[in-house]
Amino acid sequence: MSTVTHPRFAARRSSAKAATWWGRAWVRAVEEAAFSEGDLKRGRQLARGGAVGAISVSAGRVVAAVVERDDAWTVTIAVPELEADSVDAFVEVVAAEAGRIAALVSGELPHTLVEHAEEAGVELLPYGGELAADCNCDHWTPPCPHALAVLTQFAWLVDADPFALLGLRGLARDELLARLHELGGAGTQDGNLEEEADLDSAADAVRRARELLLESGDGAS
Template sequence: MTVQPGRGGPGRGEPGRVTHGRLVAPRTGIRSWWGKAWQRAVEEAAYVDHDLRAGRTIARRGEVGGISIAAGSLLAAVREGDDAWTVEVKVPVLAEEERRTLIEVVAAEAGRIAALLAGDLPYDLVEHAEEAGVELLPYGGELAAGCTCDTYLDPCRHALAVLIQTGWLVDADPLVLFAVRGLDRESLLAELHERSAGGGGAPRPSGVTDLADDVEVAADAVLRARRLVELMEAGAGLPDGLV
């Protein structure tokens, strides 16, 4: 993998950067296997247990601002007492060949994209990706952080808080993990759609028709959801055909 961190902050219009609002700790904790894998990586990254415990406390208190995610970059402000710090975490993104391989793995079995959009990360998808040389889930040594505080440890308690809350996002939506690795939701859908539509009039191999159907349904769902959010934010009524 290559490290290509996003440098723009929230609201700067950087392509692919998405800012998630302030988070509340999930009542049931981390439930998914991939969310737990992310949290294990955070634990591996921590140098001392004291900082890890402090990071958990900061995260659970809701003292992390909106987390802005772009390819290879997590950016957030963290409040602690009367002070506020800026944290940026860098995560290696997929190289172009790895990106193409991951798309092939997703496309290899009908239903995988639908599962991802439904908030599920099939275990066999990750296994097949690893067998093909693509590491989707990070390990502790890959999580490099910078913070404006004066702590010399990397990651500090503020960066750990950001990583812990990012784990909540990953737990709820595995495509956040894809976005961190450099393949956001819209790019994944677009490349799968292009793949399924390729070949002109030639007969499609077995399974490709199912993939095309999955991608069409997924793309339509994304467009509908985006339109619903726009209407709700504008305070407009919701058309019957859109829900």
């Protein structure tokens, strides 16, 4: 999977928490990973204040710079990628119901999809122990507040587009669509290009609306 770089989030005045159930699941993992409440609070302050630069996401890896006072720190987050058999299982779970790929492309992550994936042995949403953080600051234990700021903002990315999570787990959007096409399911068969274009347009509209909410802070809970 190639690296996808997401533009910097504007500062926001309201809560740093996520708006969707899957975004909140990511936030819970971040809370589990945090060593102290003080570190978590400072990380959220940095995230809300717009201290995190552009976030680059590739398979198993998130990288971003965080500016604090006169210093800039580089944060790298590592998350386990799905094994090949898990990717196969997840693709089959998505293909099992035609509406699932439409939901994903439209910016939704159906709870039943995640449940059925777990039943197939695929853990899509990480837990705290899977979030490995590295920063070149001198904080005494990871994850430092800079890493927690990046992790917090990644929840906002996942809120707006579940494919950010899938990409981090090693399954890019184009790869998933190609695999579904090979299986001949989920509306990706030949002759359905117009439907795919409609889904892309819907996804763009959803993402634009959510980006506006994230910038204003109204989309947080």
